Amino acid sequence: MSDAMPATEAVIIEEQGEARPRGVPALSYALTKIGGALISLVMVIILGFFAFKILPGDPAAAMARDRPMTPEQIQQLREQMGLDKPLWQQFGDYLVNVFTLNFGESYVYKESVASLIGQYFWNTILLTGTVAIIAIALGLWLGQKAGWKHGSLFDKVTTGTSLVLWSVPTFWLGLILLMVFGGTLRWFPTGGMVSPNPPDDVIGQILDVVSHMVLPVITMVAVVYAQYVMVMRASVMEEKSADYLVTARAKGLRDDLVRSRHAVPNALLPAVTLVFMHIGGLIAGAVTVETVFSWPGLGKLTFEAIQGPDLPLLQGTFVVFSAIIIVMNLAADFIYRWLDPRVRRA
């Protein structure tokens, strides 16, 4: 599942055309975007507090659910979590904690949340980064081909496959792959990131990690690449009727060259921003895929935090996940400016 539907991309592309910033000086552009990202970050931090403290639910009661606890123990838990203090004081404590990158201690791991996140952070980046690169390359390539030959058999097969894979729950696809390739065929390890007895040499260790990555990466790519196909396909179709393509053809260029040199670079512009906007979908996929394949990353940490329920840990992963996405969106804004000369000039 993701935030944007495959079919609405055309609407968003159109809207982007009208909102495209033109000729803003570099410094003020950068400052506006960074300022916006900072506001979002502050909103995430505030939301991270209120979601856990103000909502009708009682965090202490939520943690006491499913386990025998006396009212005294719950009261003690409340004090431990600082829930007996006045709200403004709790909020102050929370802000101090966030800005010192200290989310308190995990109830399950009995370890500081910050150090847990630090340990798992790069594993998630490794997994989702690999997935992002493969899915974006595959999706954009298939999308531009399908959009260019709109209505062809290739287009129908590509679009059809994308729509079907789009409708698949990520965790279920993971389970099926795990069942077939990990269980029945035993081609790949069924979980984790390294074997119990990793090889001694560096190349062997790298190959070991790669073989653990194959199934989770295939699962995530399969579900995620579809949206890039649809975005790029719509974008190429938008460009297809442009006058400059007629000129390019009139010059006698081969169809292939018209596509790759003229249409695709222009179609990439709106696609890039959307691709980065969909990073949120990747992160959501990471939670379930890491859970299915026991990949030691932030997603699995989130899953374990739910099972606890380990609220400080959940709060920490929520803020970190959101921060990653805000940073990616900021990067998208800068990449967009760098790619589009019309915005860069001035």
Added chain:
Amino acid sequence: MSAENLTVTRSPRAMAWERRRGAIGAFCAEFARSRSGMIGLIFLLVVIVIAALAPVIAPAWMLDVTRLLDSPRFAPPSPEHLLGTDHQGREIWVRMVWGAQVSLVVGFAATAVSMVIGTVVGIAAGHFTGWVGGLLMRLIDFFLVLPSLILAIVLSSVLQRGVWTIVIAIGLTSWAGTARVVRSQTLSVESRDYIERSRVLGAGHWHIIVKHLLPGVLPLVLANTTLTVGSAIIAESTLSFLGLGDTTTQSWGAVLKNSMDVSAATSGYWWYVLVPGIAIVLVVLAFTLVGRAVENIINPTLRSR
């Protein structure tokens, strides 16, 4: 003579309705021409009928574990057990029929929450200029980038567990895409002359929003609705899988969760994992097909593609 009289005496309201009927007729004719849209629609209608008739097709006792003591556990699909049985001897197909009810209700209810928020915020963000619009736009952008699943996880782990918590968690975290589309449509309707005319004639915000903007954006909301139901069903199954669902109501996601709790995937009970997943994929795909067909009709820039 009488015909002339008729045209003169027709009230504006009657004329409006006539026009709407015509538009709906044209829409249906256009939709019927989309083959994939029709396939999706017919499939959905069949599923909805089956879900509604669940008590007739599969009486409730078929789920009652105490009356299934003789039924074999983990029986593979066979003529007696069409889609196999689960760890308590319940027929998988019976659980699918009852699960369809829960999954569809959660899907539609979460979508309704999401659509109402998305439409209200989207229209307000497009209609009101100045700081209100700016603030709402900022809010939409914020929720658009926020990882909705993570936020839904946070909400459903803090709130009391239950079906309605899932509905609210999905609804509250999935409206931003709709709001964005509605906002941009509102802006384009807002620039038309008849809005200007209406404003000059003294129409207030409420009148313009209800009489002019809302009818202008509703078709887009409709297309978004069908697409969102699909994602909501996937979101529900994901939350159930993560253990945030209601264990007393059996959605398709909950059946998958059960199958994982008894590690059906690694024990060779493939039907227990395969059937609920395929059910989800087919229904979500059907919603996507219908949604795309509707969008193709109402979005003029997509037409003739």
